[in-house]
Amino acid sequence: xxxxxxxxxxxxxxxxxxxxxxxxxxxxxxxxxxxxxxxxxxxxxxxxxxxxxxxxxxxxxxxxxxxxxxxxxxxxxxxxxxxxxxxxxxxxxxxxxxxxxxxxxxxxxxxxxxxxxxxxxxxxxxxxxxxxxxxxxxxxxxxxxxxxxxxxxxxxxxxxxxxxxxxxxxxxxxxxxxxxxxxxxxxxxxxxxxxxxxxxxxxxxxxxxxxxxxxxxxxxxxxxxxxxxxxxxxxxxxxxxxxxxxxxxxxxxxxxxxxxx
Amino acid sequence: xxxxxxxxxxxxxxxxxxxxxxxxxxxxxxxxxxxxxxxxxxxxxxxxxxxxxxxxxxxxxxxxxxxxxxxxxxxxxxxxxxxxxxxxxxxxxxxxxxxxxxxxxxxxxxxxxxxxxxxxxxxxxxxxxxxxxxxxxxxxxxxxxxxxxxxxxxxxxxxxxxxxxxxxxxxxxxxxxxxxxxxxxxxxxxxxxxxxxxxxxxxxxxxxxxxxxxxxxxxxxxxxxxxxxxxxxxxxxxxxxxxxxxxx
Numbered sequence: 041x042x043x044x045x046x047x048x049x050x051x052x053x054x055x056x057x058x059x060x061x062x063x064x065x066x067x068x069x070x071x072x073x074x075x076x077x078x079x080x081x082x083x084x085x086x087x088x089x090x091x092x093x094x095x096x097x098x099x100x101x102x103x104x105x106x107x108x109x110x111x112x113x114x115x116x117x118x119x120x121x122x123x124x125x126x127x128x129x130x131x132x133x134x135x136x137x138x139x140x141x142x143x144x145x146x147x148x149x150x151x152x153x154x155x156x157x158x159x160x161x162x163x164x165x166x167x168x169x170x171x172x173x174x175x176x177x178x179x180x181x182x183x184x185x186x187x188x189x190x191x192x193x194x195x196x197x198x199x200x201x202x203x204x205x206x207x208x209x210x211x212x213x214x215x216x217x218x219x220x221x222x223x224x225x226x227x228x229x230x231x232x233x234x235x236x237x238x239x240x241x242x243x244x245x246x247x248x249x250x251x252x253x254x255x256x257x258x259x260x261x262x263x264x265x266x267x268x269x270x271x272x273x274x275x276x277x278x279x280x281x282x283x284x285x286x287x288x289x290x291x292x293x294x295x296x297x298x299x300x301x
Numbered sequence: 302x303x304x305x306x307x308x309x310x311x312x313x314x315x316x317x318x319x320x321x322x323x324x325x326x327x328x329x330x331x332x333x334x335x336x337x338x339x340x341x342x343x344x345x346x347x348x349x350x351x352x353x354x355x356x357x358x359x360x361x362x363x364x365x366x367x368x369x370x371x372x373x374x375x376x377x378x379x380x381x382x383x384x385x386x387x388x389x390x391x392x393x394x395x396x397x398x399x400x401x402x403x404x405x406x407x408x409x410x411x412x413x414x415x416x417x418x419x420x421x422x423x424x425x426x427x428x429x430x431x432x433x434x435x436x437x438x439x440x441x442x443x444x445x446x447x448x449x450x451x452x453x454x455x456x457x458x459x460x461x462x463x464x465x466x467x468x469x470x471x472x473x474x475x476x477x478x479x480x481x482x483x484x485x486x487x488x489x490x491x492x493x494x495x496x497x498x499x500x501x502x503x504x505x506x507x508x509x510x511x512x513x514x515x516x517x518x519x520x521x522x523x524x525x526x527x528x529x530x531x532x533x534x535x536x537x538x539x540x541x542x543x544x545x546x547x548x549x
Binding site: 160163164167169170248249250252256259260262264265266268269 | 377378380381384400401404405438441442446447458459460461465466468469472473474
């Protein structure tokens with residue numbers, strides 16, 4: 041065996057990135073979309089600074105708010121989802137019942153209604169800042185979906201894994217934490233990534249409660265300058281760039297996890 | 302078979318001629334209004350769009366020989382809609398401003414109003430500048446929002462509807478709302494759930510006039526509406542309507 045061939049085997053054994061099928065070649069769909077969007081927005085800002093550059097200058101704090109809401113909500117939603125998912129498979133009837141009720145109710149109410157409800161209902165009891173109640177509303181909603189993702193992930197792990205762990209002398213909790221959950225993460229990660237992207241886009245709904253996110257900043261600009269077409273073009277491109285950026289990160293994370301399979 | 306086809310054609314042609322002859326000479330137009338701005342335009346208990354503006358446009362249309370359908374449209378994008386030709390005109394407490402005039406055509410002014418500040422009863426400040434460091438609310442894209450924006454040091458929060466701004470003030474999240482005086486009076490003094498909580502401070506601090514908005518270049522419609530407005534004003538119908546809707 042030549043040295044090169046040996047090296048290749050070692051590389052693979054070390055877990056170096058194995059290119060995914062879709063990542064081969066210079067012109068992947070992702071690259072065309074991502075750099076296309078960046079190119080378009082730069083070209084527009086350069087060739088027609090008024091209004092495109094003006095819009096770009098107006099919206100950055102909105103992007104920051106969108107990030108804040110999305111990241112806050114996703115972290116909270118993962119925690120809620122994990123608890124809910126465990127509840128859904130729990131043999132404890134009360135825990136199971138509460139988790140199931142939560143999923144059934146929240147899944148059945150539109151997010152926009154929940155945002156309104158949490159904002160104005162909470163407002164009557166405690167003074168919660170708009171951003172915080174936006175994060176809570178998004179997390180409560182996505183936590184229910186995330187719970188189902190977690191449940192499906194855990195249920196996808198073969199029963200024998202748990203039995204093997206128990207026969208090694210682990211108790212139920214240890215088996216879950218050390219054997220089942222680490223394997224379930226691989227299954228859960230792609231749909232969680234999906235939820236993340238969906239949440240990021242749905243965060244535009246919080247503009248209804250006067251949270252100055254990307255969409256609201258855009259609408260504020262448009263409503264004063266009357267440049268609706270131009271503004272929404274820019275807003276759409278920014279959302280596209282952000283979601284593509286995150287979908288790439290999630291893709292890389294998936295790859296990392298799957299290499300260890 | 303052929304004769305049948307000819308007969309149908311003749312019948313269709315006949316129908317056209319007849320309907321043309323009997324069609325009302327009135328020109329039908331659709332007018333958009335954001336019905337969240339009492340007492341100018343709002344949805345009443347019977348789910349009907351009512352208010353001063355609605356009565357006014359109907360009176361104008363009668364004088365101008367137009368047939369009007371009012372379409373309840375969200376404020377955000379109401380201008381984009383007239384530009385895209387989804388309706389022919391807007392009557393929705395639209396202040397005539399130079400920026401708006403550059404983009405759209407306006408009729409002659411039909412009502413004079415001003416912006417005014419509404420605050421919780423405990424508030425001591427009497428103008429926007431007194432509320433530095435606090436959050437003030439207004440409906441998105443209104444002259445009220447623009448007035449708040451002019452004052453440095455206060456944070457503007459924009460809402461889709463002015464009613465949501467008042468609701469947020471009732472919840473204690475913002476320290477004031479700026480909107481047109483008639484609407485402020487409705488929310489601060491006449492709405493049961495708010496009249497014990499809010500007060501209007503000072504006098505209206507802008508001089509504005511409402512106009513009906515038409516797509517840029519639609520001179521015929523502007524002329525027709527202007528004719529109607531002039532007739533309504535001459536017959537003092539607008540004064541009656543002001544009385545009916547309790548405008549100053």
